[in-house]
Amino acid sequence: MQFSLAVLPGDGVGPEVIDEAIKVLKAVGARYGHDFKLEYGLVGGIAIDKEGTSLSTQTLKMCKSKDAILLGAVGDPKYDDPQAPVHPEDGLLELRKGLGLFANLRPVKVYPALENNTNFKPDVIRGVDFVFVRELTGGLYFGKPKRQWRTSRGRRATDSMNYSEQEIERIVRVGFEVAMSRKKKLISVDKANVLQSSRLWRQVAIEVSADYPEVDLEHMLIDACSMRIIQNPRYLDVLVTENTFGDIVTDEASMLAGSMGMLPSASIAGVPQSGVKIRGMYEPIHGSAPRRARQDIANPIATIMSMAMMLRYSFALEKAAAAVEAAVERVLEEDYRTYDIMGEGKKKVGTNKMGDMITERLGG
Secondary structure, eight states, X not given: OEEEEEEEEESTTHHHHHHHHHHHHHHHHHHHTOEEEEEEOOOTHHHHHHHSSSSOHHHHHHXXXXXXXXXXXXXXXXXXXXXXXXXXHHHHHHHHHHTTOOEEEEEEEOOGGGTXXXXXXXXXXXXOEEEEEEEOSSGGGTOSOOEEEEETTEEEEEOOOOOOHHHHHHHHHHHHHHHHTTTSEEEEEEOTTTOHHHHHHHHHHHHHHTTOTTSEEEEEEHHHHHHHHHHOGGGOSEEXXXXXXXXXXXXXXHGGGTOGGGOEEEEESSOOOTXXXXXXXXXXXXXXXXXXXXXXXXXXXXXXXXXXXXXXXXXXXXXXXXXXXHHHHHHHHXXXXXXXXXXXXXXXXXXXXXXXXXXXXXXX
16 A cells, blocks of 8 residues: 655754654565655754745645654754744644644553663553543644733733634544543543633533543543642543643653653544544654754654554554554563663663664564
8 A cells, every 4th residue: 555644854853763763664664565655844943944934835735745744853942042033843833733633642651661760660650551632723822812012011921722612522522532442431631620711621521421421531630630640640541631731741741651752642633543544743742852963862762653653543554553563662672772761781772773673673
């Protein structure tokens, strides 16, 4: 079968980890007889440098014509000035909005081989395996008014958390569908004791739950959820939450797995169902880490696992996705580690070598 994808390496370590994911993808194609057509584009700081904008109309058009998008990372310190007219992250937000990628899936899994490679007691994180469903195109990041201005008393700024019932309904439905494929348990995360937007969120979640009587729906305040992630992460299975809350707690949860370099993500434009292809953008949850760039030390596993999610959701290649995930687990069981997940007695390897070993063990 033939599939098309846009490849956006981005900034910092992005190109390096993307190279390793493409290496594994080509091995998948050779093993299963699939043809992956790649077209490269610019996004983020590199796009500002070469095209004057963080995402050109041509790159967005190219992405819209593909089955999926594989993204490295965006971010460049030279654009950190709040007064800068354009920022690398603007391109990421434009991609999400322009492609209608309203649902972000972020799985959090603790591999047995890494139980002793985190700051947590092994008996607390052993067997942890849950997934966040984060709303991605609404809330504070996109709400209006959004502005900064001067008054006679000084500067002021405002951001607006706006949600329609339609936006809430579609993301909550994704949460229920994911829960149906797992343990039929869904936690809806909000701040309904304070925010009106969260009160609407909770109301809509209850309404949608009528379509999923098999699923146990629980409501949890975001602060309680933040504590539960650390206190008893095995309690969690599927969590659905709005944009800003999801952005924060998913980074918190990444530490359960030992490193942000271990966690993938999928931003999709529909409700995931077995065998159904959905356009999506796939990226590691980590940033561009410019200080780690071009040193062959960045962990490519999150990007490779994001590519596996692409195989599953955008290409409906479940067998190939499972094979990639198994290859990653096999390498970890053999005690190979990049610097960020290094432990006593383990074998340290670089970005390129980690990609090579995962490729070699694909189906091995």
